[in-house]
Amino acid sequence: MNRTLLLNERKKTLFVETKLTANMDMATMNKLMECATFANCYPRDVVFRQGDPATHFYSVLSGYVRLYRQNSEGREADIRVCGPGDSFADDLIFGGDTYEYHAQAADKAMLARYDINRVRNASLVDDGMLARAIAGSLAGQLQETMDCIANDRLNTAVQRVALYLLEQAEGQESPASFRLSFQKSLLAGKLGLAPEALSRAFATLKGLGVHVHGRIIEIEDMDALRAL
Amino acid sequence: MNRTLLLNERKKTLFVETKLTANMDMATMNKLMECATFANCYPRDVVFRQGDPATHFYSVLSGYVRLYRQNSEGREADIRVCGPGDSFADDLIFGGDTYEYHAQAADKAMLARYDINRVRNASLVDDGMLARAIAGSLAGQLQETMDCIANDRLNTAVQRVALYLLEQAEGQESPASFRLSFQKSLLAGKLGLAPEALSRAFATLKGLGVHVHGRIIEIEDMDALRAL
DNA sequence: CGCACTTTTGAGCGGAATCAATATCTGTGG
DNA sequence: CCACAGATATTGATTCCGCTCAAAAGTGCG
Secondary structure, X not given: OOHHHHHHHHHHHHHHOOOOOOXXXXXXXXXXXXXXXXXXXXXXXXXXXXXXXXXXEEEEEEOOEEEEEEOOOOOEEEEEEEOOOOEEOHHHOOOOOEOOOEXXXXXXXXXXXXXXXXXXXXXXXXXXXXXXXXXXXXHHHHHHHHHHHHHHHHOOHHHHHHHHHHHHOOOOOOOEXXXXXXXXXXXHHHOOOXXXXXXXXXXXXXXXXXXXXXXXXXXXXXXXXXXX | OOHHHHHHHHHHHHHHOOOOOOOXXXXXXXXXXXXXXXXXXXXXXXEEOOOOEOOEEEXXXXXXXXXXXXXXXXXXXXXXXXXXXXXXXXXXXXOOOEOOOEEEEOOOEEEEEEEHHHHHHHHHHOOOHHHHHHHHHHHHHHHHHHHHHHHHHHOOHHHHHHHHHHHHOOOOOOOEEEEOOOOHHHHHHHOOOOHHHHHHHHHHHHOOOEEEEOOEEEEOOHXXXXXX
């Protein structure tokens, strides 16, 4: 068994597990696969830049990608952090000809890279399955993004961090423990905080039984966090 | 010509001018129309509540609808303000069975009200046009919503207000003038501000040649705002 | 003309950003 | 295995933005 074949099998598996392909039949998945190439990224690699003409959209197979915008002084604000299974820039399939944000690998990452025009054309000639899958993906992203706005506007830094920890510990009983899936500086950005603010939020949460050792988090009492 | 007929013609016109129907052919539009009823709302009418089972999605034909979420203490945060042509809760067509936010008329409003199940089923049997139209609508909303996050995180109150005014004055030369399309308290919510903060932002902008008389806005020099 | 609602203004406070310094972690090579 | 360098994270001090509460002023409608 050669190495390339193994790699392709792995890619294929990850491709199938993507949110975009989750509810597709085989035929549609194959159509989509034909529009795809694969790309490996190293940390800090730029996937595309705001203002670039939009040619491709992406699914994350492994690793993380950070979507962000910059203001005139160069300060950056994260819009979304995409992990395995997430897709991004697919909002440009049905309109929009330039990327509206920067995309940068936040880790070693493997991406599926779809040609926008080919996917759009494919969606024009199939029975609607492809368009429905895209719509489903966009709907999920829209919900997440609206959640994010509400969360930003309604909750303080400590509350947002507590909420994130609870989401990560989903399904565990108190006491829960897990490993953060990415760096704290990236997490800070995702939550709309400066890294210092995240640090201070963790310090506050220590008083409620949250222990942080590097990337390992231990939560003594999940209900104490829920009560915030 | 009777009154009801006139009214229906008006509804039909507004229906056609909706973002959702913008790129549809007649056949698809008719299919969609068959899933619709119409509703008139008075200011502060509740369209649906967070947690309600999702049965319908909506297009705004006239007036404004506010989408918002509440925290445990009852404080409210606006997620989106929908005006003529906008649709909302269409993110639930392909997944999600409860509304994730409150929707409230912010004005006398006329809405098209679509049965989610019927539209979903219609989208399963057509050639994909319906699904593509929905995907296009969701893509637009997603872009707006991501813009909102970036804007919130990157700009101060004064900058956000200035940006909003520039958008509203789109296409005019300096000096520009126009009327706000809704109350200041609603605008404040849309921009993620307390009403007092909006007021103070206007006060600050007075120094840059922005004059506010009730809902009438006059901008002496648009470039001065762009420079913020 | 008066009442209710919306908006503005003022004062004080609190949360998070910024800047700066220190501590901790990670991976590399001696 | 340890020492070291560079990156990452924490802590402290300060500033500033925007929220809250309270009161006054403005607006519009019957």
